[in-house]
Amino acid sequence: MKNIVIVGGGAGGLELATFLGHKLGKKQKANVVLIDRNQTHLWKPLLHEVATGVLDSETDAVSFRAHAYNHGFNFEQGSIVRIDRANKYVELEPVYGSEGDVIVVARRIPYDYLVLSIGSKSNDFNTKGVAENCIFLDSPEQALRFQHKMLELFLKFSENNALAEIGEDESKQTLVQEDKVNIAIVGGGATGVELSAELFNAAKHLSSYGYGKIRSDCLQVTLIEAGDRLLPALPERISNAVRMELEELGVRVKTSTMITEASTNSLLTKDGGEIKADLMVWAAGVRISTVTQQFDGLAVNRINQLCVKDTLQTTLDDSVFAIGDCAFLLQKDGTPVPPRGQAATQMATVCGQNIVALFEGKVELKPFVFRDKGSLVSLSKFTTLGNITTGKKSSLTIEGNLARLAYISLYRVHQQRLHGCFKVGLIILIGRLNRFIRPSLKLY
Template sequence: MQTILIVGGGAGGLELATKLGKTLGKSGKARITLVDKNTSHIWKPLLHEVASGSLDTDTDGVIYSAHAARHHYHFQHGELIGLDAGQKHIRLAAIYTDEGELLVAERSLPYDTLVLAIGSVSNDFKTPGVSQHCYFLDSAPQALRFHRALMNNFVRFSQQNDDRALNIAIVGGGATGVELAAELYHVAALAKRYGLSGMSAQKLKIHLLEAGPSILPALPKRIADAVRKELSLLGVEVLENTKVSAATAEGFITADDQLLSAEMMVWAAGVKVPDFIARLGIFKLNRLQQILVTPELKAKGQEAIYVLGDCCGFQQQDGRWVPPRAQSAHQMASLVGQNIVRQRRQKPLKAFVYKDHGSLVNLSRYSTVGNLMGNLTGNSMFIEGKLARFVYISLYRMHQIAIHGWWKGMLLVLVEKMNRAVRPKLKLH
């Protein structure tokens, strides 16, 4: 029986495990195993909502072990720390309890086919002090850590009788930084409903720092201009052309040696593939440490290893790299699933062709803007407001359907709406 290992349970990895479980695992043609260092899945574009408290991982997360049992694959909890491509096995780190007791010893897993979908982490560009003083939003545990600190600050500032504001500085004017800034104003306004009477959006001051000339540099200027205007109306101070040279306990030091004071600091200035991939010395990498792949999404020089998602370095014919987005991971997972099946049947493998369907930026409950790419003309259509919000939500619904199926996906939508009607709109713990 073929052994297929998928390392990384993000958008692409989980969708692939679900698909292969249905096509190969259910019939006993292959043993599908998903490996992840976390025990549950949250769609990465929603991590800013986890950080703000708008989304509760306890009710909105997908438990890997339970999902695996229903979809005919297996789950292994563990973090990838080694790979022997010659002997075809991976090595997983030991697992310890919160008290430091050994729970599961370091172990190896063999494979016939390996799929790397390990995602990306924040790129601090080796800026001094960032790793010590900043919050990151690469995973649900990191987002929850930020949320706990945020709620503690809400409690502290709600008890103060003066007009001092809670200062939060966010470095990175991409989608994560922009969406987090808007979401924080939303939850600050909600806090007053839940006993924090001294807290409000007026007691929150957010600085959004972008090193380049414009926020959302990967999107059309019209979208960036619309978002900048909305953020300014909320009260966000957008600081473009502002490079950060260091982070301290008091705040960020800018390139012109100015201190931007902040009680909380978030680093969301770009991503890279985790450093241990480079340390393996196995793969060819680009400057973001993404693994270079063939047109069929196999790691160059590795016949038995596929790569997808943020860690995949795929250069298109026009020279541009496929961006690290959820839609990229979804498309790659679909092709890798097809190619694994085609390879089993000794059929020619398909080449990957990226289709950009546009980008959307959700400014919490205030606005949503973006562009959709026309399939027929290739032109971009600007959308905003309720239509953009509907399309934005639909992207998440498509992900839910991909991992749960149509019927259960729709049932989950109904359950979510019921939960939102009865539970607090802000996670308070």
């Protein structure tokens, strides 16, 4: 029986493993294996909600092992180190426990067909001090780290106010600016914009949970973008509308501002300015792990994406596929397929169909054509804006409740591909019940 190995359990990787598990794994036509360094999957566009406590990652996360058991594939936890294409195996580094002990030794996983779906991370462009002083929102662990630091800041703010009320002039727990919690976010893409708005939603609720009198003007959020406008992937009219909405909330938006250095409590700009902050987030740029350079000579571009043909097979090895952010494919107009969630899920569908076709002995494989369905950005409970594609060269701008419904449906479609319609219906029902049972914010 042939082995199909998928490395990376993001949206595209997990959807592909689920599809192939049903098509080939359950029918004993292939041994389908999914590899990921984590034990659970969480839809990446939700990380800003985890960061503010609006979403409990433990509730929405999907256990890889449980999902594999139910959908006809196997799961291996570990991080890929290299590929041996001659002997057709991937090598995984050991899995270490919380105390540094080896739980699972290094392994070699054989494959007949390999799919690389390792995703991407924010790109700090080697800016001095960023890695040491800023938080990246690339994983649930990083999002939870942000949330803990955010709650600590609001607790300090609350205690400072309480001490002031009883006549204490000074507090040992100082903030950059005593009368505000200052948070700086670098990157005016979807993550930075949505996090900025979600922070004001979180501040709105915190006073109900023992954090004192917290108002929206107690929070200072600075959103910094190196380009001349926010959301460059969206039409300019939507970008301008989003900026107006954010500024009405109280976000200080700074475009055409390049960060040259990050220190403990400040960001330095190219024009010599300084932006003070108690908590700093880096959500700019896209980069792929340099591990792709250890993939036995597979062609990569300057940001380490794997070069693929329109069948999603790598240019130098037809038995190795790449999908999602780590795949580099030029479209007919000469532009690369953008590193976006909808591209990853579309690639997963075509890749799955092509692998099934190979098992059926078909020679002609389906070419991948990216279909841009538009983009949506959610400004928390305040509003949602975006555009949806209505034709090859036309799109429709939507906002408000209709846009919010479309935004939520993106996640529901992802869930449906993983769990099926019936289970998603139950998930929606439980989610509605939790509105009455659970607090509005996760506070631990």
